[in-house]
């Protein structure tokens with residue numbers, strides 16, 4: 001069942017254009033904020049090793065499967081599965097990804113708000129905090145306050161919601177096409193500076209020389225799976241949606257490799273920057289979700305022209321984060337325009353309002369609600385979505401592609417020309433991927 005494509009114009013003209021768009025959705029706070037904090041909490045190099053293996057052996061087959069499903073069936077992240085198999089439970093496969101997107105929407109805008117606050121303080125003055133108070137103390141005071149964190153994520157949601165309501169995502173995509181390469185340049189320049197800091201040698205050892213004890217902890221593997229899925233954007237229906245616009249001749253494997261290599265490269269370079277600074281300025285690598293935010297101002301303060309670098313860095317990061325919030329809102333807006341059939345502006349207003357309420361506990365969790373819960377809500381939701389919802393959704397997608405889809409159709413849709421490669425791909429999805437994720441899930445939670 002090949003989708004009939006009504007016009008050439010809803011397809012990506014070139015592989016490069018598609019890869020840029022896909023990298024735009026993959027690269028975001030996940031590469032900077034989340035990769036560094038999760039790696040810091042999970043032993044550094046051991047995590048890095050497991051992460052690379054997860055991306056190659058679980059991520060790439062899944063990414064290819066999502067693109068193949070999307071390209072064959074079309075219709076977006078929910079309908080595509082039902083078009084290929086309309087019986088229960090298979091037709092519900094896409095829903096886990098929607099649940100994951102909902103969880104992420106409940107805290108991602110708050111982190112994007114932190115970035116917006118930083119961008120503002122470098123624009124209006126010399127940056128957040130000061131040498132006297134300490135960057136760390138001023139950031140803790142910021143997230144513990146009542147108004148500012150709510151104001152900044154509210155602003156993030158208003159901007160993203162307006163873009164979704166107006167349906168002008170194309171314009172944003174064009175801007176990010178320019179800012180993304182700039183972002184890559186700034187990160188590479190920052191890495192050059194960071195490698196000259198006195199803590200760089202220890203950082204490189206932390207990142208690239210595994211301690212074997214961390215490799216024996218099941219939690220490291222579960223964290224790597226959750227982080228890989230979050231950062232690449234797997235098991236959330238993103239690539240099923242993207243696949244719907246892919247021309248038949250494009251190689252899914254090549255596109256997939258470009259996406260995971262690009263996403264991982266940015267994360268690793270950001271890791272070098274953040275950990276060089278952490279070891280130089282005396283921060284614990286296992287500092288938690290605020291790591292990047294307390295360490296980066298130190299990096300900028302330590303370099304000449306640091307304020308300009310900070311402006312470039314935080315404006316690109318904010319744009320990367322905004323495109324992610326827009327994509328996350330869009331999942332629910334497109335659902336609400338089908339059922340209950342609201343108009344786009346109305347759906348955007350309702351979804352954005354709901355997202356504001358959903359994210360409120362995350363924004364207040366370090367201050368007003370701080371003493372009510374043992375774990376801040378932001379960290380709790382982040383953990384549940386990456387340790388439970390995303391792995392479950394990954395298992396569901398692998399089983400769907402491996403078993404629900406007739407093997408010959410799936411192998412043809414993968415576009416892998418040699419029978420050897422498409423057979424390997426199919427058996428990875430049938431057995432290796434779901435079994436590995438399942439075992440890691442049981443081990444990591446237990």
Ligand code: TRP
Nearest residue numbers: 026028029030031230231324327
């Ligand atoms: N991959 C994005 C990042 O690394 C985050 C993300 C998660 C996302 N789910 C998404 C982006 C859905 C777009 C759509 O920051």
